[in-house]
Amino acid sequence: MFDFDLTHTDGDARAGTLHLPHGKVQTPAFMPVGTLGAVRGLHPAEVERTGAQIILGNTYHLHLRPGEDVVQALGGLHRFTTWRKPMLTDSGGFQVFSLETLRTITEAGVEFTSHVDGSRRFLSPEKAMEIQWALGADIAMAFDHVVPGGSTHAHAEEGMERSLRWLARCRARHAELAAGSEAQTFWPIIQGGTYADLRLRSLEGTLAQGPWTGTAIGGLSVGEPKPVMHRVLEELGPRLPRDRPRYLMGVGFPEDLVEGIARGVDVFDCVAATRNGRHGSAWTMSGRVNIRKATNRMAAGPLDPDCDCETCQRFSRAYLRHLFVADEILGLRLLSLHNVRFLVRIGELARAAILEGRFTPWRHEWVGRYTQGDDA
RNA sequence: GGUGGGGUGGCCGAGUGGCUAAUGGCAGCAGACUGUAAAUCUGCCGAGCUAACGCUCUACGUAGGUUCGAAUCCUACCCCCACCA
DSSP, X not given: OOOEEEEEEETTEEEEEEEETTEEEEESEEEEBOTTSSOTTOOHHHHHHTTOOOEEEEHHHHHHTTOHHHHHHTTHHHHHHOOOSOEEEEOSHHHHHHTGGGEEEOSSOEEEEOTTTOOEEEEOHHHHHHHHHXXXXXXXXXXXXXXOTTOOHHHHHHHHHHHHHHHHHHHHHHHHHHTTOSSOEEEOEEOOTTOHHHHHHHHHHHHHTOOOSOEEEOSOSSSSOHHHHHHHHHHHGGGSOTTSOEEETXXXXXXXXXXXXXXXXXXEEESHHHHHHHTTEEEETTEEEETTSGGGTTOOSOSOTTOOSHHHHHOOHHHHHHHHXXXXXXXXXXXXXXHHHXXXXXXXXXXXXXXXXXXXXXXXXXXXXXXXXXXX
């Protein structure tokens, strides 16, 4: 049920098929983020038509609203949202980082002051697993302690060690909940900030608690320079279980996917596609486009002539600009849709190249074109 | 015709003697965004010169006046709105 078939490799790049209760995921793959049970702004059918094979939801946010009891009563996240394909839920570990000013950490867990109503919400490793079990995604994530990219060795070590201790508790609780069921698997997250020694210790400590059906790399793209992220991936890559999918959490931008795939990553997720889309920024093969710019006022052509998404197939840049300037919701949706497709397609293109043994030339050509121009 | 209110930068709208090139908002211009506290946030936004500090000019309906100093006070005129005839 939770198999991963690594079918092709090309250098460090990999292509495979991940089998999950709600279907399979062909990798490399980008997962659109649907924090609150919806890929923001998009209809599930639209998300499906982008080629997305799996999306994610968030434990902390769905716990606050509508509450896992509601989701469970309504048949679980899949039935509740009507998304039929695989899903993954993040544990709330990222909120330990992003809501830093609204939480306090103890060994027992994290007390959040709800950003919605100020109420106190306690998330422990056990609680995070219980919520995720109730939500019922195909994959649940470990509740971890994410530290900022610029953290000191000591601080990164603290977060990494705590994540390891919490991992054991998560695993134990998930085993109790699942009790032999094949409904949901559970993935650990490697931490350790930007420090090689910590990353390796995190990896060792994680693998020692295995076996696992997948491995995630967390705590990247949280403020550290890109070369540092690449270095960490290179340090971990050869040591990660070869026959298990590797999920680089929270990454990334188009170039990050290509660089990540080149370093052996199989699965990605990132909010930038939808957030940047809502903010008027679109990725294209000729660089970033700020759709609001006056240069698009009369532009009859598509956002990206190279793109096969529904937005680019149908609408002009001028119309998209008009929608943004006029505050029409459709504009936000159409750019989100395009950006999601752009990232999903990178996975598809990379996969095709890997299958044919031409990943490296494809990568160089892609990077060359993408970084060539802005706002072309 | 009478009475009252009002005319401020592309628009709306504060400001009732100096701290005012003039609060805000909108529009405009540019930037940011990576396991979503985000349809959000930041900067610029009269003209000219300057890398910048800054300098010069023009500006609060029009024309005069008072004052060391006026968008703010006075006079006349023009225009707009409301009510009454």
